[in-house]
Amino acid sequence: MVTIQETELKERGLLAVSRAKELGRPILISEVHKMDTINPLSFFNIGKERFLGERFFWKDPTDEIMLIGLGISKQIQSDQVTDRFFHVEEEWQKFLLESLIFNPYPENGLGPVMFGGFSFDPNKMKTDLWSKYSDSLFHIPKYLLSIIKGQTYLTTNIVCTPHDNQDLFIKVTEERKRLFNSLDQSYQLRTVNLLETKEVSPEKWKKTVEDVVQDLKSGPLKKVVLARELRLVFDAPFEAETALFNLFNQQHESFIFVFESNGDAFLGASPERLVKKQGNDVFSTCLAGSIPRGNTEEEDKILGEQLLNDQKNLIEHGFVVEMIKEALEETCDQVILPDKPQLMKIRDIQHLYTPVIGKCQKDASILLLVERLHPTPALGGLPKKEAVEKIRELEELDRGFYAAPLGWVDYRGNGEFAVSIRSGLIQGNEASLFAGCGVVADSNSESEYLETGLKFKPMQRALGGK
Numbered sequence: 262m263v264t265i266q267e268t269e270l271k272e273r274g275l276l277a278v279s280r281a282k283e284l285g286r287p288i289l290i291s292e293v294h295k296m297d298t299i300n301p302l303s304f305f306n307i308g309k310e311r312f313l314g315e316r317f318f319w320k321d322p323t324d325e326i327m328l329i330g331l332g333i334s335k336q337i338q339s340d341q342v343t344d345r346f347f348h349v350e351e352e353w354q355k356f357l358l359e360s361l362i363f364n365p366y367p368e369n370g371l372g373p374v375m376f377g378g379f380s381f382d383p384n385k386m387k388t389d390l391w392s393k394y395s396d397s398l399f400h401i402p403k404y405l406l407s408i409i410k411g412q413t414y415l416t417t418n419i420v421c422t423p424h425d426n427q428d429l430f431i432k433v434t435e436e437r438k439r440l441f442n443s444l445d446q447s448y449q450l451r452t453v454n455l456l457e458t459k460e461v462s463p464e465k466w467k468k469t470v471e472d473v474v475q476d477l478k479s480g481p482l483k484k485v486v487l488a489r490e491l492r493l494v495f496d497a498p499f500e501a502e503t504a505l506f507n508l509f510n511q512q513h514e515s516f517i518f519v520f521e522s523n524g525d526a527f528l529g530a531s532p533e534r535l536v537k538k539q540g541n542d543v544f545s546t547c548l549a550g551s552i553p554r555g556n557t558e559e560e561d562k563i564l565g566e567q568l569l570n571d572q573k574n575l576i577e578h579g580f581v582v583e584m585i586k587e588a589l590e591e592t593c594d595q596v597i598l599p600d601k602p603q604l605m606k607i608r609d610i611q612h613l614y615t616p617v618i619g620k621c622q623k624d625a626s627i628l629l630l631v632e633r634l635h636p637t638p639a640l641g642g643l644p645k646k647e648a649v650e651k652i653r654e655l656e657e658l659d660r661g662f663y664a665a666p667l668g669w670v671d672y673r674g675n676g677e678f679a680v681s682i683r684s685g686l687i688q689g690n691e692a693s694l695f696a697g698c699g700v701v702a703d704s705n706s707e708s709e710y711l712e713t714g715l716k717f718k719p720m721q722r723a724l725g726g727k
Protein backbone atom coordinates (compact mmCIF):
# COMPACT_ATOMS: atom_id res chain seq x y z
CA MET A 262 0.00 0.00 0.00
CA VAL A 263 1.21 3.44 -0.90
CA THR A 264 0.08 6.36 1.21
CA ILE A 265 1.20 9.86 0.47
CA GLN A 266 -0.06 12.89 2.39
CA GLU A 267 -1.54 14.87 -0.45
CA THR A 268 -2.48 18.03 1.37
CA GLU A 269 1.24 18.44 2.02
CA LEU A 270 2.12 18.79 -1.65
CA LYS A 271 -0.63 21.35 -2.21
CA GLU A 272 0.54 23.47 0.72
CA ARG A 273 4.16 23.24 -0.24
CA GLY A 274 3.24 23.90 -3.85
CA LEU A 275 1.61 27.19 -3.01
CA LEU A 276 4.76 28.21 -1.21
CA ALA A 277 6.72 27.42 -4.36
CA VAL A 278 4.33 29.41 -6.55
CA SER A 279 4.68 32.47 -4.36
CA ARG A 280 8.46 32.09 -4.51
CA ALA A 281 8.27 31.75 -8.31
CA LYS A 282 6.17 34.95 -8.43
CA GLU A 283 8.65 36.79 -6.24
CA LEU A 284 11.61 35.75 -8.37
CA GLY A 285 9.76 36.00 -11.67
CA ARG A 286 10.99 32.60 -12.89
CA PRO A 287 10.18 28.89 -12.61
CA ILE A 288 11.04 27.15 -9.34
CA LEU A 289 11.54 23.48 -8.59
CA ILE A 290 9.67 21.86 -5.76
CA SER A 291 10.85 18.39 -4.82
CA GLU A 292 9.47 16.12 -2.12
CA VAL A 293 10.57 12.70 -0.96
CA HIS A 294 8.39 10.00 0.60
CA LYS A 295 9.39 6.67 2.00
CA MET A 296 7.38 3.84 0.44
CA ASP A 297 6.63 0.19 0.85
CA THR A 298 8.59 -2.12 -1.43
CA ILE A 299 7.95 -1.63 -5.14
CA ASN A 300 9.35 -3.83 -7.88
CA PRO A 301 11.74 -1.61 -9.89
CA LEU A 302 10.87 -3.25 -13.21
CA SER A 303 7.13 -2.80 -12.59
CA PHE A 304 7.69 0.87 -11.88
CA PHE A 305 9.57 1.27 -15.18
CA ASN A 306 6.79 -0.61 -16.99
CA ILE A 307 3.88 1.41 -15.62
CA GLY A 308 5.48 4.49 -17.11
CA LYS A 309 4.95 3.02 -20.55
CA GLU A 310 1.63 4.65 -21.30
CA ARG A 311 2.22 8.16 -20.04
CA PHE A 312 5.98 8.46 -20.15
CA LEU A 313 7.19 6.39 -23.09
CA GLY A 314 10.44 7.88 -24.33
CA GLU A 315 10.94 9.75 -21.04
CA ARG A 316 12.13 7.01 -18.74
CA PHE A 317 15.42 5.85 -17.32
CA PHE A 318 16.59 2.90 -15.27
CA TRP A 319 19.81 2.49 -13.31
CA LYS A 320 21.14 -0.25 -11.08
CA ASP A 321 24.67 -0.66 -9.77
CA PRO A 322 26.36 -4.08 -9.63
CA THR A 323 25.77 -4.55 -5.89
CA ASP A 324 22.11 -3.42 -5.92
CA GLU A 325 22.98 -0.68 -3.46
CA ILE A 326 21.27 1.93 -5.60
CA MET A 327 18.48 1.58 -8.14
CA LEU A 328 16.99 4.66 -9.74
CA ILE A 329 13.98 4.64 -12.02
CA GLY A 330 12.79 7.91 -13.52
CA LEU A 331 9.49 8.65 -15.25
CA GLY A 332 8.74 11.85 -17.13
CA ILE A 333 10.90 14.91 -17.56
CA SER A 334 10.55 17.88 -15.26
CA LYS A 335 13.68 19.49 -16.70
CA GLN A 336 16.06 18.62 -19.50
CA ILE A 337 19.67 19.74 -19.69
CA GLN A 338 20.74 19.38 -23.26
CA SER A 339 23.47 20.76 -25.46
CA ASP A 340 25.74 20.01 -28.41
CA GLN A 341 28.34 22.37 -27.08
CA VAL A 342 31.85 20.99 -27.50
CA THR A 343 34.02 23.20 -25.31
CA ASP A 344 33.57 22.91 -21.56
CA ARG A 345 30.58 20.63 -21.97
CA PHE A 346 30.94 19.10 -18.47
CA PHE A 347 31.22 22.49 -16.86
CA HIS A 348 28.23 23.72 -18.86
CA VAL A 349 26.03 20.89 -17.53
CA GLU A 350 27.24 21.53 -13.99
CA GLU A 351 26.39 25.19 -14.32
CA GLU A 352 22.86 24.53 -15.64
CA TRP A 353 22.26 21.95 -12.93
CA GLN A 354 23.29 24.39 -10.18
CA LYS A 355 21.14 27.11 -11.73
CA PHE A 356 18.17 24.76 -11.77
CA LEU A 357 18.65 23.86 -8.10
CA LEU A 358 19.04 27.47 -6.99
CA GLU A 359 16.14 28.64 -4.77
CA SER A 360 14.38 25.27 -5.17
CA LEU A 361 12.23 23.91 -2.35
CA ILE A 362 13.38 20.46 -1.35
CA PHE A 363 11.48 18.45 1.26
CA ASN A 364 13.71 15.49 1.98
CA PRO A 365 14.19 14.32 5.57
CA TYR A 366 16.42 11.37 4.56
CA PRO A 367 20.23 11.38 4.44
CA GLU A 368 20.61 8.70 1.73
CA ASN A 369 22.16 9.42 -1.67
CA GLY A 370 20.05 9.38 -4.81
CA LEU A 371 16.94 11.06 -3.35
CA GLY A 372 15.30 14.39 -4.13
CA PRO A 373 16.38 16.20 -7.26
CA VAL A 374 18.60 13.83 -9.26
CA MET A 375 19.71 14.27 -12.84
CA PHE A 376 20.32 11.23 -14.97
CA GLY A 377 22.02 11.08 -18.34
CA GLY A 378 25.38 11.41 -19.91
CA PHE A 379 27.64 12.54 -22.69
CA SER A 380 28.55 11.38 -26.16
CA PHE A 381 31.94 9.73 -26.56
CA ASP A 382 33.36 12.47 -28.80
CA PRO A 383 31.43 15.69 -29.50
CA ASN A 384 33.86 16.49 -32.33
CA LYS A 385 32.90 13.43 -34.35
CA MET A 386 30.40 14.04 -37.14
CA LYS A 387 26.97 13.00 -35.90
CA THR A 388 24.99 10.57 -38.07
CA ASP A 389 21.23 9.92 -38.07
CA LEU A 390 21.79 6.99 -35.73
CA TRP A 391 22.17 9.27 -32.70
CA SER A 392 19.89 12.11 -33.77
CA LYS A 393 17.76 11.69 -30.62
CA TYR A 394 20.68 12.21 -28.23
CA SER A 395 22.50 15.54 -27.87
CA ASP A 396 26.17 15.45 -26.94
CA SER A 397 25.23 16.31 -23.36
CA LEU A 398 21.82 15.08 -22.26
CA PHE A 399 20.40 14.87 -18.74
CA HIS A 400 16.86 14.44 -17.46
CA ILE A 401 15.51 15.42 -14.09
CA PRO A 402 12.46 13.15 -13.86
CA LYS A 403 8.95 14.00 -12.66
CA TYR A 404 8.84 10.85 -10.57
CA LEU A 405 11.93 9.11 -9.27
CA LEU A 406 11.81 5.77 -7.55
CA SER A 407 14.99 5.26 -5.54
CA ILE A 408 15.71 1.89 -3.99
CA ILE A 409 18.64 2.51 -1.67
CA LYS A 410 20.03 -0.43 0.28
CA GLY A 411 16.66 -2.14 0.01
CA GLN A 412 14.59 0.87 1.16
CA THR A 413 12.18 2.44 -1.31
CA TYR A 414 11.60 6.19 -1.74
CA LEU A 415 9.58 8.25 -4.17
CA THR A 416 10.63 11.74 -5.20
CA THR A 417 8.09 13.98 -6.92
CA ASN A 418 9.61 16.91 -8.80
CA ILE A 419 7.44 19.76 -10.04
CA VAL A 420 8.59 22.88 -11.80
CA CYS A 421 6.11 25.68 -11.14
CA THR A 422 6.00 29.03 -12.88
CA PRO A 423 4.75 32.38 -11.60
CA HIS A 424 1.49 31.72 -13.47
CA ASP A 425 0.69 28.41 -11.80
CA ASN A 426 -1.89 27.88 -9.09
CA GLN A 427 -3.35 25.04 -7.04
CA ASP A 428 -4.58 23.25 -10.20
CA LEU A 429 -1.03 22.16 -10.98
CA PHE A 430 -0.70 20.29 -7.69
CA ILE A 431 -4.15 18.75 -7.97
CA LYS A 432 -3.15 17.44 -11.41
CA VAL A 433 0.13 16.01 -10.10
CA THR A 434 -1.49 14.25 -7.13
CA GLU A 435 -4.07 12.72 -9.45
CA GLU A 436 -1.43 11.60 -11.91
CA ARG A 437 0.61 10.11 -9.09
CA LYS A 438 -2.42 8.26 -7.76
CA ARG A 439 -3.23 6.82 -11.20
CA LEU A 440 0.37 5.74 -11.62
CA PHE A 441 0.39 3.82 -8.36
CA ASN A 442 -3.02 2.30 -8.97
CA SER A 443 -1.72 0.79 -12.20
CA LEU A 444 1.22 -0.82 -10.33
CA ASP A 445 -0.97 -3.74 -9.39
CA GLN A 446 -1.83 -4.60 -12.98
CA SER A 447 0.14 -7.50 -14.35
CA TYR A 448 2.35 -6.65 -17.25
CA GLN A 449 2.81 -8.79 -20.34
CA LEU A 450 6.16 -8.59 -22.10
CA ARG A 451 5.74 -8.77 -25.84
CA THR A 452 7.58 -11.48 -27.79
CA VAL A 453 9.49 -10.20 -30.77
CA ASN A 454 11.48 -12.30 -33.22
CA LEU A 455 14.96 -11.55 -34.42
CA LEU A 456 14.97 -11.66 -38.23
CA GLU A 457 18.53 -10.73 -39.03
CA THR A 458 21.92 -9.90 -37.50
CA LYS A 459 24.20 -7.85 -39.76
CA GLU A 460 27.86 -7.35 -38.92
CA VAL A 461 28.93 -3.92 -40.10
CA SER A 462 32.07 -4.29 -42.29
CA PRO A 463 34.01 -6.86 -40.24
CA GLU A 464 36.81 -7.24 -42.80
CA LYS A 465 37.32 -3.52 -43.07
CA TRP A 466 37.38 -3.30 -39.26
CA LYS A 467 40.15 -5.92 -39.06
CA LYS A 468 42.12 -4.01 -41.67
CA THR A 469 41.80 -0.84 -39.55
CA VAL A 470 43.10 -2.76 -36.53
CA GLU A 471 46.10 -3.85 -38.59
CA ASP A 472 46.77 -0.28 -39.76
CA VAL A 473 46.58 1.00 -36.19
CA VAL A 474 48.96 -1.74 -35.02
CA GLN A 475 51.49 -0.43 -37.57
CA ASP A 476 51.04 3.08 -36.17
CA LEU A 477 51.47 1.86 -32.61
CA LYS A 478 54.72 0.10 -33.50
CA SER A 479 56.26 3.37 -34.63
CA GLY A 480 54.88 5.51 -31.69
CA PRO A 481 54.11 7.92 -30.09
CA LEU A 482 50.62 6.32 -29.82
CA LYS A 483 50.55 3.50 -27.26
CA LYS A 484 46.95 2.29 -27.37
CA VAL A 485 43.81 2.92 -29.42
CA VAL A 486 40.40 1.38 -28.68
CA LEU A 487 38.53 0.42 -31.84
CA ALA A 488 34.86 -0.45 -31.84
CA ARG A 489 32.44 -2.03 -34.28
CA GLU A 490 28.71 -2.41 -34.70
CA LEU A 491 26.10 -5.15 -35.13
CA ARG A 492 22.76 -4.23 -36.59
CA LEU A 493 19.77 -6.35 -35.57
CA VAL A 494 16.39 -6.42 -37.31
CA PHE A 495 13.19 -7.67 -35.62
CA ASP A 496 9.71 -8.49 -36.88
CA ALA A 497 8.16 -5.83 -34.60
CA PRO A 498 9.35 -2.98 -32.38
CA PHE A 499 11.58 -4.29 -29.61
CA GLU A 500 10.34 -2.80 -26.36
CA ALA A 501 12.75 -1.41 -23.79
CA GLU A 502 10.82 -3.23 -21.01
CA THR A 503 11.67 -6.63 -22.50
CA ALA A 504 15.34 -5.79 -23.00
CA LEU A 505 15.55 -4.42 -19.47
CA PHE A 506 13.84 -7.48 -17.98
CA ASN A 507 16.38 -9.72 -19.74
CA LEU A 508 19.43 -7.65 -18.79
CA PHE A 509 18.25 -7.44 -15.20
CA ASN A 510 17.96 -11.21 -14.99
CA GLN A 511 20.91 -12.21 -17.14
CA GLN A 512 23.60 -9.65 -16.20
CA HIS A 513 22.75 -8.85 -12.63
CA GLU A 514 26.40 -8.36 -11.62
CA SER A 515 26.75 -5.33 -13.92
CA PHE A 516 25.47 -1.77 -14.03
CA ILE A 517 22.10 -2.04 -15.80
CA PHE A 518 20.93 1.09 -17.56
CA VAL A 519 18.22 2.32 -19.90
CA PHE A 520 18.07 5.90 -21.11
CA GLU A 521 15.15 6.76 -23.35
CA SER A 522 15.11 9.82 -25.55
CA ASN A 523 12.44 10.77 -28.06
CA GLY A 524 11.39 7.22 -28.86
CA ASP A 525 14.84 5.59 -28.94
CA ALA A 526 16.28 3.62 -26.05
CA PHE A 527 19.97 3.35 -25.21
CA LEU A 528 20.61 0.48 -22.84
CA GLY A 529 23.15 -2.00 -21.64
CA ALA A 530 24.87 -3.96 -18.90
CA SER A 531 28.28 -2.47 -18.20
CA PRO A 532 30.81 -3.98 -15.79
CA GLU A 533 32.84 -0.77 -15.73
CA ARG A 534 32.53 2.10 -13.29
CA LEU A 535 33.99 5.38 -14.44
CA VAL A 536 33.63 7.19 -11.13
CA LYS A 537 31.54 7.21 -7.99
CA LYS A 538 31.52 10.08 -5.52
CA GLN A 539 30.17 9.90 -2.01
CA GLY A 540 31.03 12.96 0.02
CA ASN A 541 34.76 13.30 -0.58
CA ASP A 542 35.28 9.60 -1.26
CA VAL A 543 36.02 8.79 -4.88
CA PHE A 544 35.98 5.33 -6.47
CA SER A 545 37.10 4.43 -9.96
CA THR A 546 37.87 1.27 -11.89
CA CYS A 547 40.59 0.23 -14.27
CA LEU A 548 39.17 -2.49 -16.47
CA ALA A 549 41.04 -3.68 -19.54
CA GLY A 550 42.46 -6.95 -20.77
CA SER A 551 40.11 -9.79 -21.62
CA ILE A 552 39.82 -13.55 -22.03
CA PRO A 553 36.81 -15.91 -22.47
CA ARG A 554 35.17 -17.82 -19.59
CA GLY A 555 35.95 -21.53 -19.49
CA ASN A 556 33.38 -24.26 -20.09
CA THR A 557 34.35 -25.95 -16.84
CA GLU A 558 35.51 -24.52 -13.53
CA GLU A 559 38.97 -25.93 -14.18
CA GLU A 560 39.23 -24.45 -17.67
CA ASP A 561 37.92 -21.12 -16.36
CA LYS A 562 40.64 -21.01 -13.71
CA ILE A 563 43.35 -21.81 -16.25
CA LEU A 564 42.11 -19.04 -18.54
CA GLY A 565 42.05 -16.60 -15.61
CA GLU A 566 45.65 -17.48 -14.68
CA GLN A 567 46.65 -17.07 -18.31
CA LEU A 568 45.12 -13.59 -18.41
CA LEU A 569 46.83 -12.56 -15.17
CA ASN A 570 50.18 -13.45 -16.71
CA ASP A 571 49.69 -12.36 -20.30
CA GLN A 572 52.09 -9.61 -21.39
CA LYS A 573 49.87 -8.10 -24.07
CA ASN A 574 46.89 -7.83 -21.73
CA LEU A 575 48.99 -6.57 -18.80
CA ILE A 576 50.34 -3.78 -21.01
CA GLU A 577 46.85 -2.97 -22.27
CA HIS A 578 45.66 -2.82 -18.65
CA GLY A 579 48.71 -0.92 -17.39
CA PHE A 580 47.97 2.07 -19.65
CA VAL A 581 44.57 2.45 -18.00
CA VAL A 582 45.99 2.26 -14.48
CA GLU A 583 48.67 4.81 -15.32
CA MET A 584 46.18 7.33 -16.69
CA ILE A 585 43.43 6.96 -14.06
CA LYS A 586 45.97 7.27 -11.26
CA GLU A 587 47.36 10.45 -12.80
CA ALA A 588 43.92 11.94 -13.49
CA LEU A 589 42.74 11.35 -9.93
CA GLU A 590 45.93 12.68 -8.41
CA GLU A 591 45.03 16.05 -9.96
CA THR A 592 41.87 16.31 -7.86
CA CYS A 593 42.48 13.97 -4.91
CA ASP A 594 44.77 14.20 -1.90
CA GLN A 595 45.13 10.45 -1.63
CA VAL A 596 44.90 7.85 -4.36
CA ILE A 597 45.13 4.22 -3.34
CA LEU A 598 45.30 1.20 -5.61
CA PRO A 599 46.73 -2.33 -5.49
CA ASP A 600 49.95 -2.88 -7.42
CA LYS A 601 48.63 -5.85 -9.39
CA PRO A 602 45.34 -6.40 -11.21
CA GLN A 603 42.84 -9.03 -10.15
CA LEU A 604 40.18 -10.82 -12.20
CA MET A 605 36.65 -9.64 -12.78
CA LYS A 606 34.55 -12.52 -14.03
CA ILE A 607 31.20 -11.81 -15.66
CA ARG A 608 28.91 -14.11 -17.56
CA ASP A 609 30.64 -14.14 -20.95
CA ILE A 610 34.14 -12.80 -20.32
CA GLN A 611 36.82 -12.18 -17.70
CA HIS A 612 38.82 -8.96 -17.39
CA LEU A 613 41.85 -7.58 -15.60
CA TYR A 614 40.57 -5.28 -12.90
CA THR A 615 42.21 -2.71 -10.61
CA PRO A 616 39.97 -0.77 -8.21
CA VAL A 617 41.09 2.76 -7.30
CA ILE A 618 39.97 4.87 -4.33
CA GLY A 619 40.74 8.45 -3.44
CA LYS A 620 39.78 11.40 -1.26
CA CYS A 621 38.98 14.37 -3.42
CA GLN A 622 39.36 18.03 -2.64
CA LYS A 623 36.26 19.82 -1.40
CA ASP A 624 35.44 21.77 -4.54
CA ALA A 625 35.81 18.86 -6.99
CA SER A 626 32.39 18.07 -8.44
CA ILE A 627 31.67 14.63 -9.87
CA LEU A 628 31.38 16.18 -13.34
CA LEU A 629 34.87 17.60 -12.98
CA LEU A 630 36.09 14.08 -12.18
CA VAL A 631 34.21 12.77 -15.22
CA GLU A 632 35.89 15.40 -17.38
CA ARG A 633 39.34 14.46 -16.11
CA LEU A 634 38.74 10.76 -16.63
CA HIS A 635 36.84 10.53 -19.90
CA PRO A 636 37.83 8.78 -22.01
CA THR A 637 40.16 6.53 -20.07
CA PRO A 638 42.52 4.38 -22.17
CA ALA A 639 39.99 1.54 -21.71
CA LEU A 640 37.70 3.32 -24.18
CA GLY A 641 39.89 5.88 -25.96
CA GLY A 642 43.59 5.16 -25.75
CA LEU A 643 46.90 6.69 -24.80
CA PRO A 644 47.87 9.48 -25.15
CA LYS A 645 44.24 10.54 -24.74
CA LYS A 646 44.00 13.37 -27.27
CA GLU A 647 45.91 11.62 -30.05
CA ALA A 648 43.99 8.37 -29.54
CA VAL A 649 40.61 10.13 -29.73
CA GLU A 650 41.75 11.87 -32.92
CA LYS A 651 42.77 8.52 -34.40
CA ILE A 652 39.36 7.05 -33.55
CA ARG A 653 37.63 10.09 -35.04
CA GLU A 654 39.61 9.66 -38.24
CA LEU A 655 39.54 5.88 -38.70
CA GLU A 656 36.49 4.40 -37.00
CA GLU A 657 33.50 4.07 -39.33
CA LEU A 658 31.15 3.98 -36.38
CA ASP A 659 29.18 6.84 -34.85
CA ARG A 660 29.72 5.89 -31.19
CA GLY A 661 27.17 8.37 -29.86
CA PHE A 662 26.68 7.51 -26.17
CA TYR A 663 28.53 4.17 -26.45
CA ALA A 664 31.77 4.00 -24.37
CA ALA A 665 30.93 7.33 -22.73
CA PRO A 666 29.99 8.42 -19.20
CA LEU A 667 26.40 7.61 -18.22
CA GLY A 668 25.00 8.01 -14.72
CA TRP A 669 23.44 10.25 -12.11
CA VAL A 670 24.16 13.15 -9.79
CA ASP A 671 21.99 14.14 -6.82
CA TYR A 672 21.46 17.65 -5.46
CA ARG A 673 24.02 17.06 -2.73
CA GLY A 674 26.72 16.34 -5.34
CA ASN A 675 26.92 12.58 -4.84
CA GLY A 676 26.61 10.32 -7.83
CA GLU A 677 28.03 7.63 -10.04
CA PHE A 678 28.93 7.22 -13.71
CA ALA A 679 29.51 3.98 -15.55
CA VAL A 680 31.20 3.65 -18.88
CA SER A 681 28.33 2.73 -21.17
CA ILE A 682 29.78 -0.37 -22.84
CA ARG A 683 28.08 -3.75 -23.55
CA SER A 684 25.31 -1.57 -24.85
CA GLY A 685 23.00 -0.90 -27.75
CA LEU A 686 20.53 1.55 -29.17
CA ILE A 687 17.01 0.31 -29.89
CA GLN A 688 15.11 2.16 -32.61
CA GLY A 689 11.74 0.57 -33.29
CA ASN A 690 12.25 -2.67 -35.24
CA GLU A 691 16.01 -2.30 -35.28
CA ALA A 692 18.90 -2.13 -32.86
CA SER A 693 22.59 -1.26 -33.08
CA LEU A 694 24.98 -2.99 -30.70
CA PHE A 695 28.49 -1.78 -30.01
CA ALA A 696 31.71 -3.44 -28.85
CA GLY A 697 35.32 -2.39 -28.86
CA CYS A 698 38.74 -3.54 -27.74
CA GLY A 699 42.06 -2.09 -26.74
CA VAL A 700 44.51 -2.27 -29.62
CA VAL A 701 48.18 -2.20 -28.61
CA ALA A 702 51.38 -2.79 -30.60
CA ASP A 703 51.11 -6.53 -29.85
CA SER A 704 47.51 -6.90 -31.01
CA ASN A 705 46.36 -9.40 -33.57
CA SER A 706 43.32 -8.38 -35.62
CA GLU A 707 41.68 -11.80 -35.58
CA SER A 708 41.84 -12.17 -31.79
CA GLU A 709 40.62 -8.60 -31.27
CA TYR A 710 37.74 -9.45 -33.60
CA LEU A 711 36.88 -12.50 -31.49
CA GLU A 712 37.17 -10.45 -28.28
CA THR A 713 34.62 -7.93 -29.54
CA GLY A 714 32.42 -10.90 -30.47
CA LEU A 715 32.33 -11.93 -26.79
CA LYS A 716 31.46 -8.38 -25.76
CA PHE A 717 28.38 -8.35 -28.00
CA LYS A 718 26.97 -11.41 -26.27
CA PRO A 719 25.16 -9.84 -23.28
CA MET A 720 23.15 -7.50 -25.52
CA GLN A 721 22.55 -10.19 -28.15
CA ARG A 722 21.17 -12.53 -25.51
CA ALA A 723 18.98 -9.79 -24.03
CA LEU A 724 17.55 -9.05 -27.45
CA GLY A 725 16.62 -12.64 -28.11
CA GLY A 726 19.64 -13.74 -30.10
CA LYS A 727 22.18 -16.32 -29.03
Ligand SMILES: C=C(O[C@@H]1C=C(C(=O)O)C=C[C@H]1O)C(=O)O
Nearest residue numbers: 549550551639682696697698699
Ligand atom coordinates in the same frame (compact mmCIF):
# COMPACT_ATOMS: atom_id res chain seq x y z
C1 LIG B 1 35.50 -1.23 -25.19
C2 LIG B 1 34.93 -2.23 -24.53
O1 LIG B 1 35.50 -2.81 -23.43
C3 LIG B 1 36.69 -2.33 -22.86
C4 LIG B 1 37.86 -2.99 -23.43
C5 LIG B 1 38.45 -4.08 -22.85
C6 LIG B 1 39.57 -4.82 -23.55
O2 LIG B 1 39.91 -4.47 -24.68
O3 LIG B 1 40.14 -5.77 -23.00
C7 LIG B 1 38.01 -4.53 -21.60
C8 LIG B 1 37.07 -3.87 -20.91
C9 LIG B 1 36.55 -2.57 -21.37
O4 LIG B 1 37.22 -1.52 -20.74
C10 LIG B 1 33.60 -2.78 -24.92
O5 LIG B 1 33.09 -3.66 -24.23
O6 LIG B 1 33.04 -2.30 -25.92
Ligand SMILES: [Mg+2]
Nearest residue numbers: 550551698699
Ligand atom coordinates in the same frame (compact mmCIF):
# COMPACT_ATOMS: atom_id res chain seq x y z
MG1 LIG C 1 41.34 -6.19 -24.89
